[in-house]
Amino acid sequence: MNTTTDSAPETLRGTMVDTVKEGGYARTSAVEVAMRAVARHEFVPEATLTDAYADIAVITKRAADGSALSCASVPTVVAMMLDQLDVRPGHNILEIGAGTGYNAALLALLAGASGRVTTVDIDPEVTAGARRGLDATGNQHIQVITRDGALGAPENGPYDRIIVTVGAWDLPAAWREQLAPGGRLVVPLRWRGQTRSVAFVRDGDRLSSDRTDLCGFVPMIGQEGEHTGAIDADGLVSLYYDVDQGIDPAALRGALDQPKTTVWSGATVGPTDSFDGVWLNLTATDAGTCRIAAEDEAVSSGLCTPAIQWRTPAITDGTSLAYLTYRRLDDPERRSELGAIGHGLAGQDLAERLCAQVTAWDRDRGHQPRIDAYPAGASVTGSPAGVVIDKQDARLVLSL
Template sequence: MEFAEQRRAMVELLREQQEISDRVAGALLAVPRHLFVPGVAPEDAYRDEPIVTKRDDAGLPISSSSQPAIMAIMLDQLGVEPGQRVLEIGAGTGYNAALLAHLVGPSGRVVSVDIDDGIVTQARRHLSAAGVSQVEVVCADGAQGHAGPAPYDRLIATVGVWDLAPAWLEQLGADGRLVAPLDLRGVQASVALERDGDRWASRSVAPCGFMRMRGPFAGPEVVAVLRRDPDLMLALPEPREVGDVPAALDAVPVEIAVKEMGPAHAASFSLWLALHEPRWCALSGKLGRGYGMSVGLVEGDSIALLAPEGSHLARGKGATGAGVAAQGHGPGGAGLAAELAGHVRAWDEAGRPDMSALRVAAYRNPAPVTGGETVVRKHHTTLVLSFS
């Protein structure tokens, strides 16, 4: 099979880094990703990296083939079985729909919905080229789902969602499961939810990062393109004024050393910071020597970010030390770095609560008033967050 060796190498690398079920690994081995990103060299198509496939007029990425590691996590969260009906929100290149089609088998059905007719046409073309026939790609607002084949056994959103659309909950069967990159005050977490009495309760939570949903159901998040080629973007949980952040990032940072944290810890700290700090921000794109994301605080013409000691993220300068630092850029950068370091200390003293220990309960509005937990109110649902 063409490029089978590249797929095998990709799956082996993923399995070294994370747990992947045999069924999901089998789908990744069987489905040729390179056919879904025809403008990309095949050797690049099988890297564990997202591939941007469409941008808006401002240069902001609005569609992509997601990072395979994240796709594998979410597919395992979804727990698709042969013969099931699956609704996908966000068609993208069609690659994830093809993986779903492999998992449901010839007796199952996959419906993928996207608001962008150009993306729909592209996904259909790619699926046809890959010989995948049991996927229906529909051009419509994903917030409305697709009622025709309902009820569905599984629903997965491959775009960042701010709220749970009522149509999704109504179109899922009694034993259905929903997996979505859910916004938690600006931080995304892939949350698997099932019905639990009068609410939806999480069965698993994992860090993730997706382009946000467009259309009437979009949330208040703001993503600004700071630089093109290579990309550098600033994300805020809601609209607010910031200053000349690109100029601040060009300045040599002030560093305050903080305690070490690995990738899993960094994701958990991001959630902690978002729940405790209204000036939270995330910088993503080409950082240092590769693509990634860093969280921090932004105010006026200044920004502070977590980064390897001795690095300069915006300039692509590699680290010279082995630790982690709160780096402040711009005229108020030193003060923001000190505040960011304080948040790291508070998170550390709280026992470094991990995102995998997060429990999410979603109630249809109006929701009960609770105490002692974090409550995030949306338009249609209220989320109650707690750590086990």
């Protein structure tokens, strides 16, 4: 397809990178140069040139229900993760999730002639497409392997850098074991209902974060650690929670019908201000943090009015819960005040706890919790006090 009537690929690619940089990404000249050099449209031949160079994900494979199985990620997110990865010439790099091959081509350019790139994907259709795109763009030297990404590629390790380009709920042992000491792992990791691109550095058996950024990715096959369940009789409001939390949606059934308590924080946001940092901080301070989502009817009836309809943080405790909300202020700058709504016997306490974290976030909006990842079951006595999150292959410790 790849046709347009008004712009050449080079012009569109330049505009794409300008947009990425305006968003605060492609911070290093190396990432910027790579993104200006690699022809993204060659990796998404079914897309128009306009779509190939727009700041959008290009879906390349869908499931029978229409959900995305593989895509070329949003260019801004690609740049963000490359910033986090910090590739240097000569690095040996492993990519989990081959996608279209575009990201591997960028990695190869960053690693230079003395570097090496291996990309792995479980889907043979995806790896075949990546191989075609890489061959068509002169990247025959990049190795493409069809394999479960959780296994990595030990035959080419150890790796200076590992980047995961599918949404991961867990951190398989192979990724840690195949990462060189001091190496960096960048992974879109999901916990407590949110996904963050986390940059980890390996120190022995511990992976320690030094940056996290909000993102969203097609989920990795075979990692089923998140559960969901409705908490009202009509199935209009649901919680998304992790298997280790012991949350019982049935115990919360009817909680929203009980009188609510609303607590306001005094913290305000403008129309374009992000407040996702509240959620991130909650995961490091409250073991009951999860995600609440409400259908249109629930919002319009006032049954549940979360700050963002489909993805808002909540905290639970047995038969009670509280979730983040907001109210519009009579303000020329169209600002809103953040608060919390609580239901159940402990609803007010939970709402106050949530608002306390809103206030803490408001004092330092750029602060990020530290995330340490250990092998499953490892002792964490030497880590800072924080929330422990147990996954199948990893134990996370989050601390403020």
